[in-house]
Amino acid sequence: METLKIVKIGGHIINDEVALNAFLDDFAQVTSPKILVHGGGKSATKLAQQMNIEVQMIEGRRITNAETLDIITMVYAGNINKKIVAKLQARNNNAMGFSGADGNCIVSEKRPVQTIDYGFVGDIKKVNTGNLKILLNQEITPVFCAITHDENGQLLNTNADTVASELAIAFANEYTTELYYCFEKNGVLEDVNNDDSVIETIDTKNYQTLLENKIISDGMLPKLTNCFHAIHHQVEKVHIGKSEMLLNKNLTHTTIQK
Template sequence: MKTLKIIKIGGNIIDNDDALSSFIKDFSTIKGPKILVHGGGKLATKLATQMNIPVTMIEGRRITDSDTLDIITMVYAGKINKNIVAQLQANNCNSIGFSGADGNTIVSNKRPTEPIDYGFAGDVKQVNTETLDILLQHNITPVFCAITHDKNGQLLNTNADTIASELAIGFASIYKTELYYCFEKNGVLEDVNNDDSVIENINTESYQTLIKNGIIYEGMLPKLNNCFYAINHNVEKVCIGKSEMLFNTNTKHTTITK
């Protein structure tokens, strides 16, 4: 069974042209089938501010009203996604940009309005791998933005970490799937003020202890919940850290295991 790498990048790479260019150059050298998932960075917020559209965040998540959905569709599925695809082509990595609506690849339900109404936010219901697998078999790399659809004509804003996790789970029956979350830290840290305090391995048991002791909290909880959800649904390996971990095996990072 072949190994499929699913790699998610966030704003720390997307918001920095030099960092994005460097990452794409390295990403293009990764052998074998791979899928890239990207978040939105700060551009959607910047554009909304320029257009006098209010930006509302609750617990770090964007409230997506219809005007905001228009903006993030333009930014995520348009400018950012196509810029990444164009740069991949420049590095001889043939790729195609995707939202969940393209090829009916990711179907979501609109999130319930209780207890918080997040607007047009989507929770993934189904991943359809057939079209993507044809591309992977022809050495074409899918590049996903954080937009899905409900199969009734409605686009939905969907957490990029979740999209990466659900893709890894969806492919787990036909590939050995490895999931990599690239962000600005070296990994999950024992001391948030010390970049060298990387917890190199976390399993189900130690995770609960880390939460209980207050070492893992707030922003890291949703990310790690996605990690364990993936591991518990037959994903082979999940890693968290800086993107260098993909290209240098000696780079410190966190590996999640059962």
Template sequence: METLKIVKIGGQLIDNDVALNSFLDDFAQLDTPKILVHGGGKSATKLAQQMNIGVQMINGRRITNAATLDIITMMYAGKINTKIVAKLQAKNTNAIGFSGADGNSIISVKRPVKTIDYGFVGDIKKVNIQHLQILINHGITPVFCAITHDKKGQLLNTNADAVASELAIAFTENYTTELYYCFEKNGVLEDITNDDSVIETIDAENYQTLLENKIIADGMLPKLSNCFHAIDHQVEKVHIGKSTMLLHKNTKHTTIQK
């Protein structure tokens, strides 16, 4: 079965033009079908601060009120997505930008209020891949931002790691899917101050130990949750690290396995 690579980028890779160009050079060289998913939380936070709109995070997740949703939509589906698509075109990778609303690709429901009200945050319920498959068959690369919709006209801020994970799962019937989370670090670090302290393999057993010792915390919590969700739903491989791991398999990084 042919391999499909779903690659998610975030962190400083998006905010730094040099780092973004370096990543896109690697991504463009992938010779298998591929999908790119991007976040942009730091850019959205910066714009919110410039507009004197407060930013609230709980357990690595953003609280999204109406004003914050407007900023996220502008940054994710507008500036960042279009910029990435344009840069890929310059690297001879034909790409089309997507939110979950485009083509009814990703349907979510507004996260129910339990102990925390996350606001306009979406939990993914369905991924439609038929039109995406047609594009991939014609050599076109979908580029997804982290905005979904509820099929009732409401846009929802959705964790980009979850978007990547659910896309990888949705395509498992058509491909052997591999999921890559690329950011500025070498992988999941045992010591956040030491870039060489990469935890090369995380499985269900040592994951619990890492959680108990608070080595995995904050924004890494939802990322690892999505990694294991993908592995538990027939995604072949999940990797976390710098974008050099896309082309060079011997690059030190973190691999998630059962």
């Protein structure tokens, strides 16, 4: 089967013009079919503060009320998404921007209230690949922001790592899907203060050991949950590290495998 690369970029890359341009230089050179996923939380927070709208975070997760959802939609689906698409066009990489509502591509349900009410936050129920396959066959790169919808007219803020993981899973029956989480570090680090302490391979067995010994930082755990979810649902490979790994598999980074 043909390889499809699903690539998610982190906020540090998005917020740094030099880093974003460097990433897009690498991404544009990927010749296989590909999909790009981005968030933009820090930009949304900055705009909210400028507009005197309170930003609520609980355990590192954003509470998305109606005002916050408007800000997120403007920033993610508007400003950031279209800038990235324009920059890809400048690199002769034909691209098209998407939220989950466009083409009914990603359907979510509002997260049920348990101990915390996260507001308009979506948990993905299904990914519809039909329209995206048409674009991929035409060598057009879909660029997804982290906004989905519930098929009843409601947009929902959705974790970008999860969007990438679910896209990779949805295409796994038709492509050999590879999932890449690109951010500013070399990979998953054994010591957060040492950028060279990359754990190059994490599998189900040694992951449990790493958890028990509290080696992995808490901030990395949700990403790794998405990684293993993908690996156990037919995604061929998951890679975490700097964007150069897209073109150079021998670059030091972290590979997640069963």
